[in-house]
Amino acid sequence: MENVLQSLIVENDKKILLLVMDGLGGLPLTSDGLTELETAKTPALDELAKNAECGLHIPIDYGIAPGSAPGHLALFGYNPFDYPIGRGVVAAMGIGFPMKAGDVAARLNFASRDDAGNITDRRAGRIPTEQCAKLCEVLGKVNIPGVEVLVRPVKDYRACVVFRGRDLSDHVADTDTQKTGVPPLDPEPTSEKGNKTAEAAKEFVKQALALLKDHHPANAVLMRGFAELPHIPLMKDRFKLKAAAVAVYPDYKGVSRLVGMDVIEDVPDLEAQIATLNRIWKDHNFFFVHHKYTDSKGEDGDFQAKVAEIEKVDKVIPRLLALKPDVIIVTGDHSTPAKMKAHSSHPIPFLIRAECIRPDGLTRFGERDCGKGSWGIVPTTKLIQLALAYSDKVLKFGA
Amino acid sequence: MENVLQSLIVENDKKILLLVMDGLGGLPLTSDGLTELETAKTPALDELAKNAECGLHIPIDYGIAPGSAPGHLALFGYNPFDYPIGRGVVAAMGIGFPMKAGDVAARLNFASRDDAGNITDRRAGRIPTEQCAKLCEVLGKVNIPGVEVLVRPVKDYRACVVFRGRDLSDHVADTDTQKTGVPPLDPEPTSEKGNKTAEAAKEFVKQALALLKDHHPANAVLMRGFAELPHIPLMKDRFKLKAAAVAVYPDYKGVSRLVGMDVIEDVPDLEAQIATLNRIWKDHNFFFVHHKYTDSKGEDGDFQAKVAEIEKVDKVIPRLLALKPDVIIVTGDHSTPAKMKAHSSHPIPFLIRAECIRPDGLTRFGERDCGKGSWGIVPTTKLIQLALAYSDKVLKFGA
Numbered sequence: 001m002e003n004v005l006q007s008l009i010v011e012n013d014k015k016i017l018l019l020v021m022d023g024l025g026g027l028p029l030t031s032d033g034l035t036e037l038e039t040a041k042t043p044a045l046d047e048l049a050k051n052a053e054c055g056l057h058i059p060i061d062y063g064i065a066p067g068s069a070p071g072h073l074a075l076f077g078y079n080p081f082d083y084p085i086g087r088g089v090v091a092a093m094g095i096g097f098p099m100k101a102g103d104v105a106a107r108l109n110f111a112s113r114d115d116a117g118n119i120t121d122r123r124a125g126r127i128p129t130e131q132c133a134k135l136c137e138v139l140g141k142v143n144i145p146g147v148e149v150l151v152r153p154v155k156d157y158r159a160c161v162v163f164r165g166r167d168l169s170d171h172v173a174d175t176d177t178q179k180t181g182v183p184p185l186d187p188e189p190t191s192e193k194g195n196k197t198a199e200a201a202k203e204f205v206k207q208a209l210a211l212l213k214d215h216h217p218a219n220a221v222l223m224r225g226f227a228e229l230p231h232i233p234l235m236k237d238r239f240k241l242k243a244a245a246v247a248v249y250p251d252y253k254g255v256s257r258l259v260g261m262d263v264i265e266d267v268p269d270l271e272a273q274i275a276t277l278n279r280i281w282k283d284h285n286f287f288f289v290h291h292k293y294t295d296s297k298g299e300d301g302d303f304q305a306k307v308a309e310i311e312k313v314d315k316v317i318p319r320l321l322a323l324k325p326d327v328i329i330v331t332g333d334h335s336t337p338a339k340m341k342a343h344s345s346h347p348i349p350f351l352i353r354a355e356c357i358r359p360d361g362l363t364r365f366g367e368r369d370c371g372k373g374s375w376g377i378v379p380t381t382k383l384i385q386l387a388l389a390y391s392d393k394v395l396k397f398g399a
Numbered sequence: 400m401e402n403v404l405q406s407l408i409v410e411n412d413k414k415i416l417l418l419v420m421d422g423l424g425g426l427p428l429t430s431d432g433l434t435e436l437e438t439a440k441t442p443a444l445d446e447l448a449k450n451a452e453c454g455l456h457i458p459i460d461y462g463i464a465p466g467s468a469p470g471h472l473a474l475f476g477y478n479p480f481d482y483p484i485g486r487g488v489v490a491a492m493g494i495g496f497p498m499k500a501g502d503v504a505a506r507l508n509f510a511s512r513d514d515a516g517n518i519t520d521r522r523a524g525r526i527p528t529e530q531c532a533k534l535c536e537v538l539g540k541v542n543i544p545g546v547e548v549l550v551r552p553v554k555d556y557r558a559c560v561v562f563r564g565r566d567l568s569d570h571v572a573d574t575d576t577q578k579t580g581v582p583p584l585d586p587e588p589t590s591e592k593g594n595k596t597a598e599a600a601k602e603f604v605k606q607a608l609a610l611l612k613d614h615h616p617a618n619a620v621l622m623r624g625f626a627e628l629p630h631i632p633l634m635k636d637r638f639k640l641k642a643a644a645v646a647v648y649p650d651y652k653g654v655s656r657l658v659g660m661d662v663i664e665d666v667p668d669l670e671a672q673i674a675t676l677n678r679i680w681k682d683h684n685f686f687f688v689h690h691k692y693t694d695s696k697g698e699d700g701d702f703q704a705k706v707a708e709i710e711k712v713d714k715v716i717p718r719l720l721a722l723k724p725d726v727i728i729v730t731g732d733h734s735t736p737a738k739m740k741a742h743s744s745h746p747i748p749f750l751i752r753a754e755c756i757r758p759d760g761l762t763r764f765g766e767r768d769c770g771k772g773s774w775g776i777v778p779t780t781k782l783i784q785l786a787l788a789y790s791d792k793v794l795k796f797g798a
Contacts (some may be wrong), residue, residue, distance in 0.1 A: 008463065050429045356739055358766055359430050374746075374770035378461065385462030388755065389744040396742050397459050398466035398479060399486035399624060 011240040014391035016286045017325035023295030024332025025348040027339045038366035044317035049365035050353045055375025056347035065343040071333030072255045077384035086227020091160040093254030099229050104168045104197055106226045108159040109160040110218035117183045124157045124218040135218055142207045147200040156339055163200055169193040176222035234260030246273045247290035274319050298336030306338050326391045327354045354390035410639040413790035415685045423731025424747040426738045437765035442731035443716035448750045448764035455746035455773025464742040470732030471654045476783035490559040492653030494671030495605020498628050503567045503596055505625045507558040509617035516582045522556045523617040534617055541606045546599040552724035562599055568592040575621035583621055594636040631658030645672045673718050697735030705737050725790045726753045753789035
């Protein structure tokens with residue numbers, strides 16, 4: 001099917017705008033209550049929904065809460081099962097690190113340990129990013145024969161380590177127990193393929209502990225999400241789209257880079273995102289705009305703050321529409337109900353607006369409203385097919 | 400799944416009537432408007448919808464507009480990806496030409512060329528069918544060692560050419576550039592497998608140009624859609640159905656023949672279709688009734704004329720119901736919105752009525768009404784499974 005679809009796609013200049021409010025889907029706090037989205041005052045989104053086709057989508061499968069990377073991959077039209085992306089790769093791509101085929105990346109946390117070797121703080125007292133950067137330089141002295149080790153700062157206590165060499169593999173387990181009061185685990189291979197990498201990671205930890213000895217609170221390292229680069233076809237090849245990512249957070253820029261989007265840098269907030277869109281509008285035909293804080297507030301369990309974030313986005317909708325996108329999709333990558341303080345499996349509301357559609361005439365944009373939309377429940381990966389079709393980019397199949 | 404389903408099917412005399420209004424799905428002209436079907440006055444269909452189960456269906460995939468052949472194959476319960484049908488085969492089957500395994504068919508247009516060899520009219524001044532038939536006889540003189548060439552008239556300037564011989568293949572590109580002022584392309588092989596057929600086609604063109612030299616405006620030929628016969632299991636084997644096609648247009652008779660339906664000839668219009676149904680009602684248990692003009696008017700961009708065609712069909716619904724089908728499905732093979740003047744990817748409304756169902760109680764038969772129907776959106780290939788089940792032709796699965 002994928003190949004057939006690909007063979008039907010034609011290029012044109014019609015513009016698709018994909019606005020993602022991270023973790024948009026929510027839950028009512030009580031069984032007779034409203035969700036965050038249903039609670040928010042969203043006159044612009046409601047008006048849009050009235051003249052749009054609506055539905056709910058499921059990124060992975062019924063009952064499965066997606067992580068951010070698979071959620072976004074699905075929105076970009078890639079089946080997350082076909083392209084599993086480890087956390088290490090997301091971290092590396094997020095900081096623009098040029099990973100090569102065969103590299104293995106892992107997320108690295110600076111942490112605190114006591115003399116017995118037990119972890120006392122998994123975040124090293126939340127050291128600032130500048131200090132993290134200096135410590136990454138210190139770890140640059142690690143020397144492992146046959147394996148190059150590259151350590152780069154991400155944010156605060158978070159960094160990224162990339163192992164480069166022959167016959168490496170991501171079949172290595174996390175060293176982070178996610179607990180304090182115990183020592184980190186050794187990096188153990190999860191299959192024979194991981195033996196060499198696990199050995200290198202063990203040696204890395206040993207040398208790192210020596211190098212960080214006098215750097216309390218950052219005198220230990222934890223590693224998670226060993227991952228190789230997936231072989232993902234680029235959006236320009238797969239969908240003939242010239243795609244741009246206008247995102248604030250590194251991880252989302254990372255996923256965008258993986259599928260070959262032009263990632264616009266130095267976009268610190270929503271205001272800058274809109275200015276950026278205006279600036280680059282003529283140069284691309286697919287625009288991914290990402291708003292992080294709906295998810296953050298959901299994870300915090302702060303219902304009202306999530307409502308406020310949705311309302312903040314609603315206020316800029318008219319300025320997005322002023323760009324006159326040929327297709328606009330507004331949705332999320334997964335649900336993050338404040339009630340659960342976590343990603344959840346609940347289907348995510350979406351609306352799609354274009355010239356040639358049958359508007360559902362809903363009175364507002366909400367989970368249960370979209371549940372009455374004409375699309376019902378669709379796999380997330382299908383949304384891009386609708387966007388391509390509604391911007392006249394898909395030829396007829398068969399005679 | 401297909402084999403499991405097949406093993407569960409039993410034969411009985413209960414009758415299924417599949418009424419297809421070609422290109423039925425439409426779009427509103429303005430975002431607050433109604434579609435063609437929603438606009439049409441359809442008291443009989445509305446009454447039927449009220450007492451039916453309703454939904455929308457998708458023949459190929461989200462965002463993909465189907466051609467007529469794959470759209471109908473899906474309605475007949477065959478996944479169009481499993482059985483790709485080239486245009487040449489559709490044309491040959493449409494005129495009842497008995498293609499054999501290994502034959503390669505192509506559509507042939509008579510065209511006009513100037514002395515320089517450039518095409519001046521891709522339709523040869525739309526010569527009448529009788530003249531087309533005479534010219535096909537003229538082309539009967541083509542003589543290619545080892546390859547039999549059979550040319551048959553279709554309609555107006557359109558004909559069909561079948562190459563018969565050993566080691567032929569449909570890996571040959573179109574010669575029709577779809578432009579005037581340029582010469583036709585040579586029939587080039589698209590892979591090594593197509594070499595022999597391309598050579599034969601080149602020789603055919605060479606001899607045809609000589610034979611047609613004095614037949615201006617029909618002094619050239621264009622070829623499109625080289626195609627081999629797909630290996631499709633017949634409806635009687637796959638679904639144990641004794642199926643009849645009651646269609647006016649050649650192409651739809653062609654697809655019906657491919658799946659082994661009895662194709663009733665000499666059915667010039669809707670009136671004759673109903674008379675035919677009455678005549679053959681006792682001899683079959685599956686009846687495919689096809690109305691072409693909803694699609695034609697949509698392709699013309701004539702919203703009101705498409706509305707009128709739907710109303711014309713609505714008027715005969717009582718006479719179809721008078722046959723007392725055990726199951727009736729009313730739907731289309733794809734959408735052809737007058738607004739787009741083309742096939743589109745928008746889901747197609749359907750209703751299914753039988754004795755043992757849960758009527759949705761909709762107030763009318765329309766796209767957005769059906770969008771609220773209990774079936775939601777289903778793959779087109781599943782409709783026949785519903786029809787089989789609702790006519791008691793499917794055994795229970797498992798103990």
